[in-house]
Amino acid sequence: MxxxxxxxxxxxxxxxxxxxxxxxxxxxxxxxxxxxxxxxxxxxxxxxxxxxxxxxxxxxxxxxxxxxxxxxxxxxETTVAVVPKDHVITAAEEITLDDLADEVVLHPLDDVLGWERPPGEPAFERPATTADAIELVAANIGVLVVPQSLARLHHRRDLTYRPVTDAPQSxxxxxxxxxxxxxxxxxxxxxxxxxxxxSTRGRTRPQLEKGAEKGAEQGTARRKPAAGSRTTGTTPQGARSGGARSGAAKSGGARGAAAKGGAKGARRGKPRRRS
CATH class of the missing domain: 3.40.190.10 (Periplasmic binding protein-like II)
Incomplete structure (x- = not known):
């Protein structure tokens, strides 16, 4: 806001x-x-x-x-059944709604699972809140089926919970x-x-585009020569050195060819007369 x-x-x-x-x-x-x-x-x-x-x-x-x-x-979220630690369903790692058929299942007014009627036997009245229902579970009045985060939120040392595999989820x-x-x-x-x-999504895109434009402007400024500088008749250093190396290579090649030619000419000359 x-x-x-x-x-x-x-x-x-x-x-x-x-x-x-x-x-x-x-x-x-x-x-x-x-x-x-x-x-x-x-x-x-x-x-x-x-x-x-x-x-x-x-x-x-x-x-x-x-x-x-x-x-x-x-x-x-995973849906769980909250029960006392010594309840019979704690013997299993997970349960189904059928395992609660003989239990009093509490249905608080702030229920978030969206079912009209939970499984099992209904309580005499609906608790006002999930917190109230937790207190009734601790008093062995019934069990409570809720999202796992609510079971953790209302954690008590004397209570535990088990996942209900086929229950509605939140x-x-x-x-x-x-x-x-x-x-x-x-x-x-x-x-x-x-x-x-x-990220380029959302409102960050205009900021990134602005940064890209700024970078492009800086690159252009670096490439633009300063006022009054000489730009004609200038050969890049790499070009000069490359040309020199090329010329040297040609010169060396010419000398090598001359030397080779000289050697061949010596062999083709008149043989020395024996005495």
């Missing part, structure tokens, strides 16, 4: 479970004069925060309203208002896509 032309800043929203630290570090290295502010939002609020301009872009969970927001999918994307694709948004897009600082 740009406060003014002289003091730009960038606000990045992110939902729980997403860790933007690696991209923020790159931003700070490339744009130290443009402060980046992180704004944590709940998944259900993320789209409103972007539409209202409270953030320039956001790391959100799909789906988003693509009629208003642009989105670049970044990755898809994808994370970079999103921003389609009609507000600013230069700063383009810069952050380049970062999450792994573009180098010298």
């Amino acid at each position: 740009t406060d003014s032309a002289d003091s730009p800043s960038f606000r990045l929203a992110y939902v729980p479970g997403v860790t933007p630290a690696k991209w923020v570090r790159v931003w700070e290295q490339r744009s130290p004069d443009v402060p980046l502010t992180l704004v944590q939002v709940e998944p259900a609020e993320a789209s409103d925060v972007l539409r209202d301009g409270r953030a320039d872009a956001g790391l959100v969970r799909l789906p988003v309203d693509r009629t208003v927001l642009s989105a670049i999918p970044l990755y898809t 994808s994370v994307a970079l999103s921003w208002p389609e009609d507000a694709t600013t230069d700063l948004v383009e810069d952050f897009i380049g970062i999450v896509r792994g573009r180098t600082v010298n």
Whole structure:
């Protein structure tokens, strides 16, 4: 978000479970004069925060309203079942939804997997948040199925998790208002896509073209002779030395031919008379 032309800043929203630290570090290295502010939002609020301009872009969970927001999918998470450490399913490395058929599966109101009804037996009421559901799992009230990042976010020593191979998955994307694709948004897009600082894509291209034009001008200036210098009748040094070497070669060749010819002439002369 740009406060003014002289003091730009960038606000990045992110939902729980997403860790933007690696991209923020790159931003700070490339744009130290443009402060980046992180704004944590709940998944259900993320789209409103972007539409209202409270953030320039956001790391959100799909789906988003693509009629208003642009989105670049970044990755898809593994879905896991969070259970007490002594739960029977911990005997397996991974499980399926059928393994949860006899379990009470908690379904928090801030669920991000998008299913209408999880597998297993429903709880008497839905927990308000994922954090509340974690507390119920610790109390042996039921199990919870969530993206792996949320299981890690709410980690407890008395709980563990196992991948659920056939469960719905949650994808994370970079999103921003389609009609507000600013230069700063383009810069952050380049970062999450792994573009180098010298990439020719995005807003860096005009800068590179300007640098190329400057280099061409400098090259022209070096080739242009200085005012008042003599430019006629001048032979490059390489040409002079090359010519000298060529002349020497010809001279040497002539001497060699003369010497050779002389030797042959001596053999063709009149033999010496014996006494």
